[in-house]
Amino acid sequence: MSEAPQGRPQVRKVCVIGAGVMGAGIAAQVANAGIPVLLLDIVRDPADRSGVARAAVDTILKADPAPFMGKGAARLVEPGNIEDDLPRIAECDWIVEAIVERLDLKQALYAKVEACRAPHAAVSSNTSTIPLASLIEGRSDAFRRHFLITHFFNPPRYMRLLEVVGGPDSDPAMVTRITDFADRALGKRIVPARDTPGFIANRIGTLWLESAVNAAFDLGLTVEEADAIAGKPMGVPGTGIFGLLDLVGLDLMPHVRQSLTASLPAGDAYQAVARSHPRIEAMLAAGLTGRKGKGGFYRLNREAGRKEAIDLVTGEYRPAVKAPPPEGPAGKGDLAALIAAPGKVGAYAWAVLGPTLSYAASLAPEIAADITAIDDAMKLGYNWRFGPFELIDRLGADKLAARLRAEGSPVPPLLDLAGERAFHRVDKGRRQVLGFDGQYSDLVRPDGVLLLEDLRLAAKPLLENASAALWDVGDGVVALEFTGKMNALDGEVMALIGQAIALVQERYKALVIYNEGANFSAGANLGLALFALAMNAWPEIEKLMAGGQQAYKALKYAPFPVVGAPAGMALGGGCEILLHADAIQAHAESYVGLVECGVGLVPGWGGCGEMLERWRKMPGLPGGPMPAVAKVFEVVSVATVSKSAAEARELGFLRASDGVTMNRDRLLADAKARALALVDGYAPPAPPEFHLPGPTGRAALDLAVHGFRAQGLATEYDAVVAGHLAHVLTGGEADMADPLTEADLLALEREAFLALLHDERTQARIKAMLETGKPLRN
Template sequence: MSQDTISKVCVIGAGTMGAGIAAQVANAGVPVLLLDIVPEDGANRSAIAEGAVARMLKTEPAPFMSKAAARLVETGNIEDDLAKVADCDWIIEAVIERLDIKQGLYEKLEALKRPGAAVSSNTSTIPLEKLVEGRSDAFKADFLITHFFNPPRYMRLMEIVTGPATDAGVATRVRLFADVALGKTVVDANDTPGFIANRIGTYWIQLGLNAAFDMGLSVELADAIAGKPMGVPKTGIFGLVDLVGIDLMPHLQASLTSTLAKDDPYQAIARTHPLIEKMIGEGYTGRKGKGGFYRLNKEKGRQKEVIDLASGDYHAADRPAGPRGAAAKGDLRKLVETKGEIGAYAWAVLGGTLAYAARLVPEAAGDVLAVDAAMKLGYNWKMGPFEMIDKLGASWLAERLAAEGQPVPAILTLAGDRPFYRVEDGQREYLGLDGEYHKVPRPEGVLSLADVKLATRPLLRNASAALWDIGDGVVCLEFTGKMNALDGEVMKLIVQALPLVQSQYKALVVYNEGSHFSAGANLGLAMFAVNIAAYSEIEKLVAGGQMAYKGLKYAPFPVVGAPAGMALGGGCEILLHCDAIQAHAELYVGLVECGVGLVPGWGGNGEMLERARNAARMPRGPMPPVAKVFETVSTATVSKSAAQAKELLFLRPDDAITMNRDRLLYDAKHKALALVEGYTPPEPPEFRLPGPSGRTGLAMAAESFHKRGLATDYDLVVSDYLAEVLTGGEADVTDPVSEQELLKLERDAFMKLVHSSRSVARIEHMLETGKPLRN
């Protein structure tokens, strides 16, 4: 699938949103023109756009996936450079939400842009029909709304709104580009205020705020109820408002109350709270201000404090007695039926939100799929509203609403006792507005492992991994443990899979649909083994992992890794042993073992050395590749994107990147199939390593870090063991070091470190806090 029909983009408006959109276009490898107004002083007429790019290069989380992407952004200003839009295939307007300013800009664009070039607005408050008033039919045919979510790099949702005059071909080109190149899930929304996600999200937040004030709940308890137990972000509602900015809420409220129909349920709940007005006035606007509903008190050692909704005073944050048992673990019926204030608040928020969402089909969205996708991707809910309704039961929800005298949305009556989603003949279906079930569609180029699992049984399975037939002679190795951690069961399944794939299939893909590819080795199991002094079992696990990973590397069929999210430690090492990688753009990969007082033990050292010595521009000689790998591994460096993973050598130059997470498995499968014909496994490498003199050089480098306070005492110890492995132990630079000899060196170093009490302390600290111990 190609997005070549859009080869250059212009973004007008270099504020946070516009600049972020431009950065994501550049992340896709597409040139982008970023324009803004000329500043009042006029000394540098393009200062606003230039300043936006400079800020983004320093911002965390980073809008750019690499510094190279930033070079694809051309900056300018509207007065001098607007004529350059003639070279652009898509012009995105992201200026201030004022109709007169937008319409004035469109008048200029109409005279400059070429026919067929798409023009879209990033608005979420102004109807499309008003935006194009006074424009020609030709302009209207090229116009649509593309509503991105902030930050554009990380938020996968893009709502698209077309008008009656929008050309279908233009809309299709934009959809395809946004999907394939920008990595967005494109959801069609109707031209209604707030579209889908923000309309439901704003209603949900307002309900949560109102109910907490009215019921006299503490902020902590409200967030403990309307957070993780509902499958929404653990921030809860008050924490979320702090994150997005408390001062944004009055603007959203004003926008919706001025544009929604007078009988819309939002009108009845929209209200201001004096405490919130006071907080905004005093600069307590959330995380970007002096604090919000939560704050960190610097005078008390950054103690976390929370505001009292009645008095407005801050006090130390407490952990309230929130939902328990099934109610805390996703049983929504149990949650809303809990006696007392927990159940009452849960019902006030959840019941009202779900009823409102149900009311918006078909007003704001054409089907339940659009609503669920919008809330899952726009607000990071684990389940969409209609998936939640299925948990409660549509008829149960309708009966409770009716019993309380509330209107019952028509779609709940249509569903009756039926769910909105079901699985029939191994395929997921949804309930349409015609009262019939329809297959959940998948765009061309999308392959879902979840779909495969509905229709088939695994070829192999144990407690930590499974092997699936994904069609066309390709199988998928899936990790299934918590955080996709790796253990002996994973290694056992790999060993079992090798002869099966060799005899009956063509290729193997290592992939899963968890939030993260793998957090690495199961440290909890390792700690248990240490506590009972089962060191022989640990050594057996290390050797077993080395054998399994080398089995993949030298298998007589192609192996393709398809990671997304975190791929740490052993999760990184399995990728290093693959023939090729098809990575999701948001890949955070690294060998982090030194952070827990260990060294990579599953062959990662040798694979990194091989990559380094083959890297372009690597100086000749045995020492430069070793120094490069030592620097990356000893500091437990993790990439901040797949693009940066190439710079760090975790990915090869010809490894591919998929921008849309939904397309990753399809792309990886086809990469594996492309390698099948004429495939031969690689030859085992032989290394020329610098030996003891090289180890001394690395020790000196580590000591300089120590003197600057960048490395602890124990970091020096761990890095010295790493240096011993990377330099080949006692081998002289003239002696070849085989891959097996290098594996023994790393195995010996790993076992020596795992006996150390200071390494054990690091492992325990990581398990308890999720953070490295700097001992």
Template structure:
């Protein structure tokens, strides 16, 4: 059997253990375009692969989706450990994700040792068993190739990967696995020491337990506790009780048992690890959270789906109360939160002080690097700020003084700070305090370029109220949207107009990119509704025309323009991308023309650009109608891709557009794409369309009428679809041989401005702004 080399690429992966985590890891490897062998035990001798096949079947139906495309799902092959274990010799990385029992892992590793190729990476997804114990009894070669790779659930969406190497682990092999996880799987790799719970779960489990304990001790309701621990602390809006409901209340005793089995006797977690009678009774009665009959919150179906919350004192359910109204200052100033009078402020400090102290106490035992702990909590638990960043918000001196005043120990790293912040910006570089008491630059992974770093050392080339233009190096400029939800308005269009001549004069090309949660939620509907309410129809027409002009300016600029979306790119945000020469999309890009959902049609050229993509798609029959029908179906139903891969299937991205798996590498990849296109760049030729005319419109109208008859379309859907059909088919004329781009844009403006005046459309927009949900009128 030939030996694998650390220099060999990872071409195939084996995942052993088809539970929730193992199956999810297999799906993400497949999302990266890499074949996966998924193995599990034999339960049914008549159907020996039933366990793994059942997991694959569940993955195909999972919500949120585990697979980014149907093509990815085909890359997973199932098998079983008894028959197919020798096939690990085909694989370059074997990931063990079986139950957390050391005896079963040891038995599996003994078998693996005899069938894998030497030099093939073997890793465990454990978060509770030390690496030293895992490799006990194994040979030198196995120990050399072994590491821990701790994924977070769900593996597709959670960006954190904790990597633990042992003293005997081959550094080159660890680097190869880490690089694959980074670039192919999209993970931010954090190196952790071989300590119980590693980093995120070590801090996160303590935080959850402390938050529950303090809420019970101080007599808070679950609604009060979640209001304090949620948004004001930069924690997801679920708060702590909502989070436990989400992940499963029954996991708490398992986490406690696994941690206390390996933690040092003097670890602070042991003092707070309480099995509350209320929680144990909830688990026994099947109230394990969202996956059970309910949890700390539940929907009482017998009472008309009334939302209820449990009373922490009595254990009885009651109608859920409205969360307490907190002063606005607490959402901006953590000091204001812990300074609130009464039990809410006391609770905030009772959670923060022990949790932040505990995190700080893990330096250097669990990590030599404060940055690693902060990154782990931000990516593993979706905190906006890590523990040391939170201490900075409180002030290191004030934090230490209050701990001393209360007779609590001050962690050594906080003493070392001596009133200085853990983070600072010096000479345009973000720096973190090290164990030597000195500041050191926060290092990025090789090849990572972030706009947030560029902003520390530079000022924008251009700026308006809703957008900015930056020099991101190598002769490339970046256009950033900056408004709420990165919505598009006249200020964005103004900056596009200013940017084109500047980029043409001084740069090789342009990237459209930002580091918000979403690329763009589309046009600013609030401004549009305001204009409607005062009947400022001329302003709306100017916005539509100005948007079309800006999109054309991007499309026909004398330099390449590359769109680099991540998150939602909806409506106008999608139209921006459709006018780019190329797109470098983050894998988690959700793209769609959703205007019909608010009673409108795309008005900034999106119809023609999507039509142009589909009429050149070899998968469709030739002729004017197939492409028109495809675009009509996609746009009229406000279809949004669930990934960048699916956006290619829907035509929002071209087959030649590219996907970046790691969000942090998106800007660098987009820059490289601009530079590759810049050599000898020529703007595209304006398209000329051949549309199906009256016959095509009649066919689309009949389809909508059929949906209406089946209750799948509302009366106003029919009106909006009719407007869309007129744009895409050319209206009431016979078969149309030539329709120019400008003529199609004129049709868009005409239909858009007509719909804006319709009260049913205005009702849809108002409802969307109030509720975030479409109105079915």
């Protein structure tokens, strides 16, 4: 994986001890960063002494979602065993312990680690339940200085939260070295936590889940009703409460409950909500542990072809029924309206929010240095859209306190300290948070973090329309941001690209294409295309086609560097704009692909030619025109989407020279640095010339498609679409000796795209994608 422009801290090798789900996942994420890992576990089979660790690697290689980002990462994980290989931890700069949550076993292991580790090496535990002070009891001063807790969340590749706990003896420089590595190389947002039971996210999150489950039973709600109330309206992931429990595993909750009830004082609010339910105990006894078991609160009945939900009263499964969201503002994020709603809706919403938000406010000074840590922990660890104090702001701290008083519940002092003030505010263009001393202070980002969400508080866009905006991000660099739904691309985006090129050429040095949406871009606005089709507005469609091609080529040949900075999905036209950039600085979790064939089209904004050019230069590919054509056809015809930036490089969407940023928060700064590095001596690329195999090459591709058709792997219309793609990639009717220009390939793309768009079968695919989000196999 390419090194990000800002470099990496010095951790050259890591050892993970414990090859369970978490340990193996941590090892995989370290390997994703390009760092070699020694993965150790116990000896179970004398004939295969490292078999436990080896089996763990084999298991995660097959897992979905995949812990490894690319094929090469797995080769960086070396399986071993504690009995034979523990002395080798002397090779490592960081030793991560991720064994079973038993204090005696951890302490015994640390005694062995202390005898073998290098003097500078950090040692950390992935524990979420055992205090740091207990872990290091009996260890030397040197060991204590190099020890900390690093609590990863599962799965480690995808969950960005890392709670870090340092002890009173921990060397601050060592803690900084490890947290800097975890931030830049592993992509984690670091949340410092105090050495208290459950730390931050699990302490609050467990009470939240327990309160929600209890209230559903007490109020007689179905699981669907509960998830409809305590899901989207509260900014909780679409799974809702019971769907989330299925995802993490019902069997985990009793262990967490036992740990917290044993470690928390009798007066802690969690003690009052921690209770088991006979229905859930019966589910666990029957192996109904959630998605990893035979089902949970929900299950997919494949025989009946339907999703089912469990009846909390009878314990029997029945067809799942989509519960309607709360009516009016209550269903659209108005928390005050939600908790005031009549009947079960308001009662359940308050039964979840009241205890959770008051618990967070009462705990805050005990578990964290500031409220930002608590908000970040819940947003990153539980995928909440808003943190607890952001939710309190939406209700009003004074109003929350008043309702708690009215029902006779304790009111956390922090709520009275805030009073009518918000915990978060913007003052003179700067984000500020309310401290435990009652004073506001500026929110300070880590060095190297640059976010549009901060810039837009104090500045206005240089250019803006309904679908895009252009921002000055400093040092002569501007950022082009897509702003439409799903960051879809339309004529407004293309128009702003033209304006941006003129402005940058006149006043700036470089352009970065970047946004902070969940996805970089879902591609062209298919809804707009379908509307134009319904109106028979073919001139408008042809105008959008030509406008996109012209805008992308104008970016490619602009007299200044252009850097694409994707994160999340970059599909169709979103992928094509990246292919026209001088360089790409991609977030590691970038899912890139030319997916047009899935909706019955072919890439129409220059993607075919750009992919041919990339594959033609791919190291190790045989010479001649056909190998590159065949590879591009293989990738594009089945709408392949990379599952990471590393895989995007393997598929040709990224070049070997393109960079990867592991931490999403650092993507804009890294892309800006890459753009500035290209400024001196910059010259636009020379236009390519293509020699393509023509009808002979197309015949070979057609033969392959017919083979797939005969095997039932492609539908009749798949073959039609693939035929049009083959016609473009092989150069149409041109002979291999005849050179083709980019303009020639663009003309072939337009011809194929418009011909397919006229076909009712393509129109049916587009309509199905818009309505269901899934491809139609017609």
